[in-house]
Amino acid sequence: MTGYLLRRLAGALAVVLVLTAVVYATFYIAPGDPARLACGPRCNPEQIAQVRAQLSLDDPVHTQYWHFLQGLVTGHDYSTGAGVLHCDAPCFGLSYQNNQQVTDMLVERLPATASLAVGAMAVWLLLGTGTGLLSALRRGGITERVLTWLTLAGTATPVFISGLGLLMLFCAYLAWLPFPTYVPLTDDPEQWAWNMLLPWAALGLLESAKYARLTRSSLLETLAEDHIRTFRAYGATERSLVGRHALRGAVAPVIALSAADFGSMFGNAVLTEMMFGLPGIGQLLVHATTTLDLPVVVAVVTVTGTAVVLANIVADVLHAAADRRVVLR
Amino acid sequence: MTPQPLVAVDGLSVAFPAGPGPEAGSHPTAGLVRAVDDLSFTLRPGAALGIVGESGSGKSTAAYALLGLHRGTGAHVTGSVRVAGHDVQAADDAALRRLRGGTAAMVFQDPLSSLDPYRAVGDQIAEVHRLHHRGASRRAARARAAEVLDRVGIPDAARRARLRPHEFSGGMRQRALIAMALACAPRLLVADEPTTALDVTVQDQILGLLRELREENGMGLILVTHDLGVAADSVDELLVMKDGRAVEHGPVRDVLGAPREPYSRELLAAVPRITERRQRPAGADADGEVLLEATALRREFGRGKQTVTAVEGTSLTVRAGETVGIVGESGSGKTTLGRMLVRLLEPTGGELYYRGRSIGGLKERELRAFRSELQMVFQDPVSSLNPRRSIGESIADPLRAAGKLGEAQIVGRVRELLERVGLDPAAYHRYPHEFSGGQRQRVGIARALAPEPKLIVCDEPVSALDVTTQAQVVRLLGELQRDLGIALVFIAHDLAVVRQVSDRLVVMRGGRIVEEGPADDVYERPRHAYTQALLAAVPTLERPATTAGHGPAA
Structure with missing residues (x-):
């Protein structure tokens, strides 16, 4: 088990390294001049050249990449006009735009995105798998029909439409909730939850129909297996057939897909973040990409990539724990 | 006449909605397929009844009705089923759950799933x-x-x-x-093909166990099986089913010893007998040139500590026009050996010669020249045909791969092949699901024949088939060998079937060949203890018949 985890983590590291290298290469090829953008519209060529030298943009791309890797492992010292700015070990460098430490920016932005992803996953697991279970077991009931309709509508509607609808309904018209502003969990857990409620709902709904369909088909498939028939022939009730025997097999693909989706939320939840004004890393990424702020882009890609590969490792371990036939190696 | 029978089935009919969707069942009789039709029988406490028939005869469907397992499935069940005095049809769900397992327990086929x-x-x-x-x-x-x-x-x-x-x-x-x-x-055990997935020696043990348990606990037994040999050894009465109806019902000795109905006779005649020698087709020559020669073949799977040696040091010669039978229990390495012979698997060690040329270590590109001459027929005709392609296309594949014929010639050749294996040439555009198991296996054989091979390895070609279909496919293989002079390697776990087709026999155990020789010698004078044990475990029809004083059925 330990050996397996070490191997998987090494693999994950390799994937993230390749990812960062690709981002560097893409930036090198892409048109546009980060120095000009960083310097501002009224800079003259000398000033731009100065900024370019300061940002080490004159170095060959592999040297820049090497410095980036060095910074990650050992930290980096930057000479500013006044003195030396030290950037601690997992150093993603300084933003081209405002010389802020990228690591600090990430630490500041990550909690909002993580809050969003966790809550949205809870929504799609509850609503999606719940609807799926209902539609597998009591097809045609009124609850099942309403829920199926709701999940389909949620998935079919772009998040900036459904988000707007939710805001209008709950904040403006019914006035049950305040217009969301992000309150960190550590400051006030209750306010955090109230303010995150609508973003969770919007993003969770978006994913829920997929989970409803997956749960339904997976459960129906498991219920048709021979071992279910065995226990039915020994007088087990339908409830225990589902609860004890079928569910365990049926959740395996749901776990796997959830893990992949959870990881990708870190990069893909940007629309929801923007809709609800959440200071998350998705927004950071969009802004950094438009201004060619390479250190920030690489840092965000590193974080999202890490989230995706780690979530997949967790899913595989969970799958093996649920099904003893699965051998991790 | 005992006062209360353990099982009383009277006029039982089970019908399933035909075609896709439950809508077809909206009319009470239209669009229904009758799986069981007006079946009646009784079982005394502690007695044993065998229900035999081919696949699709309704025997399992009838067994399921004893435990009310059709409830909630859309099947239409009529007639009366009483088990230990309980009316299965009328019982409420809770009573039915008490009956299931508590009064009547079911032992299912395929113990893995x-x-x-x-x-x-x-x-x-x-x-x-x-x-x-x-x-x-x-x-x-x-x-x-x-x-x-x-x-x-x-x-x-x-x-x-x-x-x-x-x-x-x-x-x-x-x-x-x-x-x-x-x-x-429970008072009643309903066993649905309890030994079909097992090797003969294990089957023998399981049947012995069932007998012991009956004697010990006085349980009644209903044994559903397609294998008359299994039923002959284990039950008192036999019920022969065909197309959902009871064809013949009586004491096992009478039914097997002197069957009254033509269908029972037909079924019995089709059962391969271990004592039956191979009928060599006239004009066939068993001393042809050496086609395939394997020396000390070895195959390992896995790496490092997990390495498993599936086949070890096996040497084998196959001559043109002869049939070599390979028997052994599951895990004995017979399939691995068969796949190496046609180079679907690369041997880990040893030498393999085809017509004097070493092909054991050839790369895929170099093998291409030999691919058409070495073909394989697989066990499961369902999963070895692509369900989304017509059977004609499947048979044409090896011809297209060879790239020698034009499109019109290929279609012509496929039609010829279909006719050769006993199918309608017009079936070219039909899909695998439209065929029965036996017909699908014919398609598999036609596909193997397409590139005009010199040798075909048949891996359990008839074990998924009913006895009557089995006999037809075995006969077809014999005819093809006679007409085309193909060498066959026939892999099977059923010793009786192998005997019918083989000139020479190879017995495998644990990846090694334990005995080899002319088929008649091995069957009549087995030298190795393992071969003797294998042969002793084969259930035969003759035992009850001889005790009853009747001769074996014609």
Whole structure:
């Protein structure tokens, strides 16, 4: 088990390294001049050249990449006009735009995105798998029909439409909730939850129909297996057939897909973040990409990539724990 | 006449909605397929009845009705079924659940898929026990599970009870399913093909166990099987079914010894007999040139510590026009050997010569020249044909791969082949699901014949088929060999079938050849102890017939 985890983590590291290298290469090829953008519209060529030298943009791309890797492992010292700015070990460098430490920016932005992803996953697991279970077991009931309709509508509607609808309904018209502003969990857990409620709902709904369909088909498939028939022939009730025997097999693909989706939320939840004004890393990424702020882009890609590969490792371990036939190696 | 029979079935009919969707069932009779039609029989307490028939004869459907397992499936069940005095049709759900397991327990086919893969075998048995003994504690139920596992002959039962089904062998899983039935102490055991997935020696043990348990507990037994040999050894009465109807019903000696109905006679005649010598087709020559020669072939799977040697040091010669039979139990390496012979698998060690040329280590590109001459027919004609392509296209594949013929010639040749294997040439555009098992196997044979091979390895070509279909396919293979002079390697676990087709026989065990020789010698004078044990375990029809004083059926 330990050996397996070490191997998987090494693999994950390799994937993230390749990812960062690709981002560097893409930036090198892409048109546009980060120095000009960083310097501002009224800079003259000398000033731009100065900024370019300061940002080490004159170095060959592999040297820049090497410095980036060095910074990650050992930290980096930057000479500013006044003195030396030290950037601690997992150093993603300084933003081209405002010389802020990228690591600090990430630490500041990550909690909002993580809050969003966790809550949205809870929504799609509850609503999606719940609807799926209902539609597998009591097809045609009124609850099942309403829920199926709701999940389909949620998935079919772009998040900036459904988000707007939710805001209008709950904040403006019914006035049950305040217009969301992000309150960190550590400051006030209750306010955090109230303010995150609508973003969770919007993003969770978006994913829920997929989970409803997956749960339904997976459960129906498991219920048709021979071992279910065995226990039915020994007088087990339908409830225990589902609860004890079928569910365990049926959740395996749901776990796997959830893990992949959870990881990708870190990069893909940007629309929801923007809709609800959440200071998350998705927004950071969009802004950094438009201004060619390479250190920030690489840092965000590193974080999202890490989230995706780690979530997949967790899913595989969970799958093996649920099904003893699965051998991790 | 006993006062109350254990099972009384009267005028039972089961019909399933035909075609896709349950809508077809909206009319009471239209669009229904009758699986069981007006079936009646009774079983005295402690007696044993065998229900035999080919696949699709309705025998399993009838067995399911005994436990009310058709309820809620959309099947239309009419007639009356009484088990131990309970009216199965009229019982409410709770009463039916008490009956299932508590009064009548079912032992299913395919012991791997019939157990919950996620939970320990002992826990599953304990759960079933607690369903019928409400007061039993978890601990007591676990103890009971270990007890019944021990009773069915699982060694070290208390420890093994904690293992998952995949950690059991096939025979142990089947024992565990029987233990599950025992855990509730039922009065009736309904066994649906309980030994079909097992090797002959294990089958022999399981049938012996069922006999012992009946004597010990006075349980009634209904044994559903397609194998007349299995039924002959284990039951008192036999019910022959065809197309949902009872064709013949009587004491097992009478039905097997002097069948009255033509269908019973036909079924009996088709059963391959281990004493039956091969009829060599006239004009065939067994001393042809050496086609294939394997020396000390070895094949390993896995790497490092997990390496398993599937085949070890096997040497074999196949001559043109002869049939070499390979028998052995599951895991003996016979399929691995067969696949190496046609180079679907690369040998890890040893030499393989085809017409004097070493092909053991050739790369895929170099092998291409030999591919068409070495073909394979697979066991499962369902999964070895692409369900989304017409059978004509499937047969044409090897011809297209060879790239020698034009499109029109290929279509012509495929039609010829279809006719050659006894199918309608117009079936070219039909899909595998439209054919029966036997017809599909004919398609598989036509596909193997397409590139005009010199040798075909048939891996369990008839084990998924009914006896009558089996006989037809075996006959077809014999004709093809006679007409085309093909060499056959015939792999099977059924010793009687192998005898009918083989000139020479190879017996494998644990990846090695333990005995080899002319088929008649090996069957009549087996030298190796393992071959003797294998042959002794084969169930035969003759035993009850001879005790009854009748000669074997014609």
